Amino acid sequence: MSPIVEHSTPVPSAAVLGPFGGGGHALMLGHVHPDADVLGTLLALGLALEGRGWTVTYGGPHPAPALLAFLPGVERYRTLTMLDGPIDVVVLTDCPNPQRTEGLIEQARRVGKLIVNIDHHPDNRRYGDVNWVDTSAAATGEMIYELLTALGAPLTPAVATNLFTAIHTDTGSFRYSNVTPRTFAIAAALVAAGARPEVVSESLYERRAPDALRWLGEALTRVEISEDGRLGWLALPTGLVPERIVESEELVNYPRSVASVRVACLLRERDGEVKVSLRGKGDVDVQKIAAQFGGGGHVNAAGCTVIGPLPEATRVVLAAVRRAVDGSRMS
Amino acid sequence: MSPIVEHSTPVPSAAVLGPFGGGGHALMLGHVHPDADVLGTLLALGLALEGRGWTVTYGGPHPAPALLAFLPGVERYRTLTMLDGPIDVVVLTDCPNPQRTEGLIEQARRVGKLIVNIDHHPDNRRYGDVNWVDTSAAATGEMIYELLTALGAPLTPAVATNLFTAIHTDTGSFRYSNVTPRTFAIAAALVAAGARPEVVSESLYERRAPDALRWLGEALTRVEISEDGRLGWLALPTGLVPERIVESEELVNYPRSVASVRVACLLRERDGEVKVSLRGKGDVDVQKIAAQFGGGGHVNAAGCTVIGPLPEATRVVLAAVRRAVDGSRMS
Numbered sequence: 001m002s003p004i005v006e007h008s009t010p011v012p013s014a015a016v017l018g019p020f021g022g023g024g025h026a027l028m029l030g031h032v033h034p035d036a037d038v039l040g041t042l043l044a045l046g047l048a049l050e051g052r053g054w055t056v057t058y059g060g061p062h063p064a065p066a067l068l069a070f071l072p073g074v075e076r077y078r079t080l081t082m083l084d085g086p087i088d089v090v091v092l093t094d095c096p097n098p099q100r101t102e103g104l105i106e107q108a109r110r111v112g113k114l115i116v117n118i119d120h121h122p123d124n125r126r127y128g129d130v131n132w133v134d135t136s137a138a139a140t141g142e143m144i145y146e147l148l149t150a151l152g153a154p155l156t157p158a159v160a161t162n163l164f165t166a167i168h169t170d171t172g173s174f175r176y177s178n179v180t181p182r183t184f185a186i187a188a189a190l191v192a193a194g195a196r197p198e199v200v201s202e203s204l205y206e207r208r209a210p211d212a213l214r215w216l217g218e219a220l221t222r223v224e225i226s227e228d229g230r231l232g233w234l235a236l237p238t239g240l241v242p243e244r245i246v247e248s249e250e251l252v253n254y255p256r257s258v259a260s261v262r263v264a265c266l267l268r269e270r271d272g273e274v275k276v277s278l279r280g281k282g283d284v285d286v287q288k289i290a291a292q293f294g295g296g297g298h299v300n301a302a303g304c305t306v307i308g309p310l311p312e313a314t315r316v317v318l319a320a321v322r323r324a325v326d327g328s329r330m331s
Numbered sequence: 332m333s334p335i336v337e338h339s340t341p342v343p344s345a346a347v348l349g350p351f352g353g354g355g356h357a358l359m360l361g362h363v364h365p366d367a368d369v370l371g372t373l374l375a376l377g378l379a380l381e382g383r384g385w386t387v388t389y390g391g392p393h394p395a396p397a398l399l400a401f402l403p404g405v406e407r408y409r410t411l412t413m414l415d416g417p418i419d420v421v422v423l424t425d426c427p428n429p430q431r432t433e434g435l436i437e438q439a440r441r442v443g444k445l446i447v448n449i450d451h452h453p454d455n456r457r458y459g460d461v462n463w464v465d466t467s468a469a470a471t472g473e474m475i476y477e478l479l480t481a482l483g484a485p486l487t488p489a490v491a492t493n494l495f496t497a498i499h500t501d502t503g504s505f506r507y508s509n510v511t512p513r514t515f516a517i518a519a520a521l522v523a524a525g526a527r528p529e530v531v532s533e534s535l536y537e538r539r540a541p542d543a544l545r546w547l548g549e550a551l552t553r554v555e556i557s558e559d560g561r562l563g564w565l566a567l568p569t570g571l572v573p574e575r576i577v578e579s580e581e582l583v584n585y586p587r588s589v590a591s592v593r594v595a596c597l598l599r600e601r602d603g604e605v606k607v608s609l610r611g612k613g614d615v616d617v618q619k620i621a622a623q624f625g626g627g628g629h630v631n632a633a634g635c636t637v638i639g640p641l642p643e644a645t646r647v648v649l650a651a652v653r654r655a656v657d658g659s660r661m662s
Contacts, residue, residue: 173504174518175532181523187505188515201506202612207590210556216585220548225541254547259538281533 006132010182012147016132019114020151023053024088029108030060030077031092031100036204039064040166041093041118041144043073047162048153057087061102070203071165072158080104085111092128094140096121096296118143123287123296138178141166145186157194164195169204172253176300177282215245220254229260230325235267235314243270252277262328263289263321267314274306274313278321284328289320337463341513343478347463350445351482354384355419360439361391361408362423362431367535370395371497372424372449372475374404378493379484388418392433401534402496403489411435416442423459425471427452427627449474454618454627469509472497476517488525495526500535503584507631508613546572551585560591561656566598566645574601583608593659594620594652598645605637605644609652615659620651 004015026049028042038060046056058073059080068074083104090112092098096119098105105127108115117128120137137143141163148155155163167187171179174187191197208216219241223234232255236246246268256264256279263284266277276293278286279301286302295304306313335346357380359373369391377387390409399405414435421443423429427450429436436458439446448459451468468474472494479486486494498518502510505518522528550572554565563586567577577599587595587610594615597608607624609617611631618633626635637644 168505172532173506174499175504175528175536177527177529179522179528181519184515184519184522188512188519191510191515192512196508197506197510198508198613201503205506206588206592206612208588210560210589210591213551213554213585213589217548217551217554220544220551223544223548229541254544257537257539258541258544260541261537281537282529 003126003128004130005126006130006134008134008136009132010134010136010142010146012132012143012150016116016118016130016147017150019089019116019130020049020147022088025055025057025086026089026091027083027087027108027112028056028058029080029090029092029095029101029104030058030062031095032061032102034060034062034064034077035094036068036071036169037139037141037166038094039068039071039074039077040162040164040169041140042091043071043077044141044159044162044166045091045093045144045147047073047156047159048148048151051153051156052151061104067204067207068165070199072161083107083111087112089114089116091116091118093118093144094121095119096124098125098127118147121296121298136180138176138180138183139167139170141170142183142186145190155190155193160190160193160195161200164190164197165200165204168197168200173201178298209244212245215241219245219251223255225255225258225261226322229258230262231265231318231321232256232258232261232263233265233267233314233318235310236269237310238269252279256281262325265317265321267310267317269310269313272307274308274310274317276304276306276313276317278302278304284324286324289317289324292320293317334457334459335461336457337461337465339465339467340463341465341467341473341477343463343474343481347447347449347461347478348481350420350447350461351380351478353419356386356388356417357420357422358414358418358439358443359387359389360411360421360423360426360432360435361389361393362426363392363433365391365393365395365408366425367399367402367500368470368472368497369425370399370402370405370408371493371495371500372471373422374402374408375472375490375493375497376422376424376475376478378404378487378490379479379482382484382487383482392435398535398538399496401530403492414438414442418443420445420447422447422449424449424475425452426450427455429456429458449478452627452629467511469507469511469514470498470501472501473514473517476521486521486524491521491524491526492531495521495528496531496535499528499531504532509629540575543576546576547582550576550582554586556586556589556592557653560589561593562596562649562652563587563589563592563594564596564598564645564649566641567600568641569600583610586610587612593656596648596652598641598648600641600644603638605639605641605648606634607637607644607648608632608634615655617655620648620655623651624648 059078252266280286290302293304390411446459583597611617621633624635
């Protein structure tokens with residue numbers, strides 16, 4: 001069949017709803033380092049399908065992070081290396097590029113009858129048999145809410161909690177420019193259905209270890225700001241602060257919080273690679289910066305991985321950031 | 332007249348609407364150290380009344396903080412020492428205790444025909460001629476939204492931005508247990524009316540000075556956690572970090588973010604006094620702790636001022652916190 005593409009329609013069409021009308025075996029397939037928008041949407045859709053008699057498997061190339069252990073049903077999400085078929089529907093959410101499944105997409109194509117790709121990233125590759133890409137959605141969580149509503153699936157507290165967490169995290173707690181009246185209206189429905197904002201927030205933000213603040217303080221004293229104030233960055237060599245601090249803290253938001261900073265950058269060295277997180281404030285497209293290093297993301301939030309020792313990686317990335325920032329100033 | 336009291340009705344009654352039906356001169360009166368829920372609601376209501384032909388004065392015992400300079404109309408908010416009459420209606424919002432006006436309430440009673448007290452604090456003293464106290468509201472901002480809706484006043488972008496900021500800050504960015512479906516539904520209406528979440532958030536959280544992160548890091552390395560993990564506190568002597576850091580950072584949220592902490596405490600020494608901020612996680616009522624020292628607030632967020640040198644104040648306050656935490660464990 002030729003692929004179906006639904007572009008930027010907030011409400012799913014019959015073509016998108018079709019695969020979920022019957023029953024069978026569904027695989028909810030996550031990408032590398034799954035975050036809350038991926039896991040929350042896969043779990044919400046999967047749990048809702050189970051309620052309608054489907055058999056559902058959940059998994060991906062990496063396990064769910066410990067921070068998201070509170071998501072209802074996440075204990076069912078497994079690390080997958082081999083896929084067994086047959087599978088009626090394979091669903092990927094919030095995954096713009098199928099390479100981010102580390103080869104599982106190829107297996108899914110062999111054992112799966114239908115690949116459904118549901119995403120809100122503008123650079124989505126439309127790799128599914130059915131592709132629903134709504135770039136107006138602040139989070140894929142909004143799309144799955146619309147899908148479940150269109151299917152008439154009940155919003156259980158477990159489903160609502162997963163979707164609320166997905167939307168909460170992808171909007172930075174309802175703070176980013178992607179937030180619309182629809183985002184808040186959906187949040188209202190999810191809270192009415194049993195999602196508890198304070199429980200989600202406490203689970204996400206109030207789980208620090210007793211010594212975490214000391215390490216966070218240690219890291220923050222190392223943030224650097226360029227002379228013109230427009231670049232802020234934090235370069236963390238391996239072992240300077242414990243890995244759990246680097247991973248669990250939203251460290252990149254700190255240099256972003258300086259008023260003059262237009263692009264914030266977090267560089268984390270690990271195993272000879274440097275993981276780079278970029279955050280912009282609207283006037284600079286950080287997705288384009290990340291793309292120069294084979295990465296991706298959104299206009300205001302993107303990432304990439306750079307090979308090499310930390311000082312060299314920092315130099316190269318900051319040079320690219322500087323070009324983008326100076327370019328935006330001139331335009 | 333005998334005072335009118337409307338208790339916990341989310342939609343204002345005719346008695347509450349009455350004073351705003353006509354026209355005349357209104358004073359929007361703030362309390363000491365006005366925050367965004369005070370200023371946002373006074374400005375929103377005042378601007379809406381001006382749209383209906385009222386003459387409106389805005390002010391209180393202290394000026395609006397620099398952090399809130401982005402609120403539309405806040406440049407009209409003045410520091411008041413003397414009130415000139417006659418005034419038809421004096422409105423206080425988010426002010427549980429009239430003593431927090433530093434004597435302006437007594438002047439207001441002399442020159443004002445009617446005192447209207449609109450608040451969501453459970454310990455509100457019902458000091459107005461008309462008292463509308465809705466403890467189910469997450470923020471007074473929700474109540475003013477309902478009031479303007481009932482009055483049929485248009486939600487201009489300026490009004491919507493003030494109310495959105497009031498609700499955003501009093502719910503900790505939609506994270507606290509006071510958030511309801513109504514909170515999100517109102518936020519949806521405010522964003523539809525022109526409030527911009529990313530502009531409000533950037534104004535509130537991304538205004539740090541270039542050196543602020545170094546000082547924040549410095550402060551965080553001093554957070555202490557009790558041996559049993561249930562108390563977290565930060566005691567800041569005068570001059571350790573610049574005043575602007577102490578005031579602008581939500582420092583007390585850091586000890587709160589440690590998983591085991593039940594009550595977090597920030598103690599700031601200034602001019603021989605120690606300002607104390609308390610945050611609880613639901614199982615301990617920090618309002619009761621603050622009340623022991625003449626302070627007040629909500630179950631999960633309260634404050635007080637203690638006289639004395641910092642080490643002694645810290646000892647006394649932590650002892651009270653310890654009693655409350657141990658009491659809650661046993662109950």
